[in-house]
Amino acid sequence: MRYATHFFALLISHLIMLPAQADSTPDLLKELTNAHGPSGFEGPVRKIMEREMGALADSVEIDGLGSVVGVIKVSDKAPNIMIAAHMDEVGMMVKRITDEGYVKYQVLGGILPAALINQRFRILTSKGYVIGISGMKSIHAIPQGERDLKPEHNDIFLDVGASSRKDAQERLGIQPGDPIAPDTEFEVLNGGNRYVGKAWDDRLGLAVMIEVMKRLQNKRPPSNVYFAATTQEEIGLRGARTSSYLVKPDIGISLEAGVAADYPGISQDEAQEALGKGPGLFLFDASMIPNNNLKKMVTALAQKENIPLQFNLQPGYGEDGAEMQKAFSGTPAVNLTVPVRYLHTHYGIIDRRDIDALVNLLSAIVYELTPARVEAIKQFRD
Ligand code: CO
Numbered sequence: 001m002r003y004a005t006h007f008f009a010l011l012i013s014h015l016i017m018l019p020a021q022a023d024s025t026p027d028l029l030k031e032l033t034n035a036h037g038p039s040g041f042e043g044p045v046r047k048i049m050e051r052e053m054g055a056l057a058d059s060v061e062i063d064g065l066g067s068v069v070g071v072i073k074v075s076d077k078a079p080n081i082m083i084a085a086h087m088d089e090v091g092m093m094v095k096r097i098t099d100e101g102y103v104k105y106q107v108l109g110g111i112l113p114a115a116l117i118n119q120r121f122r123i124l125t126s127k128g129y130v131i132g133i134s135g136m137k138s139i140h141a142i143p144q145g146e147r148d149l150k151p152e153h154n155d156i157f158l159d160v161g162a163s164s165r166k167d168a169q170e171r172l173g174i175q176p177g178d179p180i181a182p183d184t185e186f187e188v189l190n191g192g193n194r195y196v197g198k199a200w201d202d203r204l205g206l207a208v209m210i211e212v213m214k215r216l217q218n219k220r221p222p223s224n225v226y227f228a229a230t231t232q233e234e235i236g237l238r239g240a241r242t243s244s245y246l247v248k249p250d251i252g253i254s255l256e257a258g259v260a261a262d263y264p265g266i267s268q269d270e271a272q273e274a275l276g277k278g279p280g281l282f283l284f285d286a287s288m289i290p291n292n293n294l295k296k297m298v299t300a301l302a303q304k305e306n307i308p309l310q311f312n313l314q315p316g317y318g319e320d321g322a323e324m325q326k327a328f329s330g331t332p333a334v335n336l337t338v339p340v341r342y343l344h345t346h347y348g349i350i351d352r353r354d355i356d357a358l359v360n361l362l363s364a365i366v367y368e369l370t371p372a373r374v375e376a377i378k379q380f381r382d
Helices: 004-022 027-036 043-056 165-170 200-216 239-247 290-304 321-326 352-368 371-378
Strands: 059-060 068-073 082-088 091-097 102-108 119-126 126-136 179-182 194-197 226-232 251-259 279-287 310-314 333-340 348-351
Touching: 004 279, 027 043, 027 194, 027 200, 027 352, 043 068, 043 102, 043 200, 043 226, 043 290, 059 102, 059 371, 068 165, 068 200, 068 239, 082 119, 082 200, 082 239, 082 352, 091 165, 200 226, 200 333, 200 348, 200 352, 239 321, 251 310, 251 321, 251 352, 251 371, 279 290, 279 348, 290 333, 290 352, 290 371, 333 348, 333 352
Parallel strands: 082 226, 082 251, 251 333, 279 310
Antiparallel strands: 059 068, 068 226, 091 102, 091 179, 119 126, 119 179, 194 348, 279 333
């Protein structure tokens, strides 16, 4: 009887507490990935980051290339930890409109032409968003034996439903220079742990950043922590360069989309990450190799905290860590990732558990980076 009464009281208290536990991460990921923001046109994403950082940082600054930098600052004497994720996504820009009203484009970032065929896009014009569909030749018009298409960007065009250049310009407001991004809606894939969306690269990094800022509200970190939402990564790590000069980092941590290799047709020699197996730590990419002591610290912390960690080596990949690493006289840096399938296409897939694991790992890293620890890493002391 006593047991039953206790059980009842426990049940009531749980019922009262439940609504406070609502999971806001899917909504944040949805808002961030749905936002339109090819390189150089990060405005809609910047708005989200200014709002979120405004509520969580001690102060927020915007640098001359449009990066948003929020800081949780403990002291002028403490070292600066810089955590960077980029706001831009791969996309295109209107190059010209043909006489017939079709839109030809300049690509922004690394996208395979094949990934852009027969897809849906949004063009941001002076009159708002316009939908464009990339057309492709009908099979009926291609002779047998010539159907193994290998498109190039200059062969691809967007059909915006205009009847002429004049119609596209005057009715729809399309002009050369207007930014184009995939028109993809975030969704939870069949109710499981997997999420589908465009622009995981690198909106997932921004989401991880925001979740870690929330954790830091409960307990102040031992060093100053700068969160930089950077611009123009996909066209040459440009925003990370200028924001590094704003922050003057002692340690650089890049948050990125990793490259998953867990689907048919891709090998472990091409990429090494898999969905659901935890965050990735890059050992090599075209832009940098991580600092050895920082790498050791992250690996040991993951082990201590029971967080699974994967490694990746990608010769065809660059990231913001490289600019933090090369700023001033050099900064120990590392690149941490959430694995993504089908990176740089209209539909990427991630595993929610990898996001949560990276939030846990990054929080542990931030608390581990005391001024003494930062100094030891900077002096290359093991
Ligand atoms: Co990226």
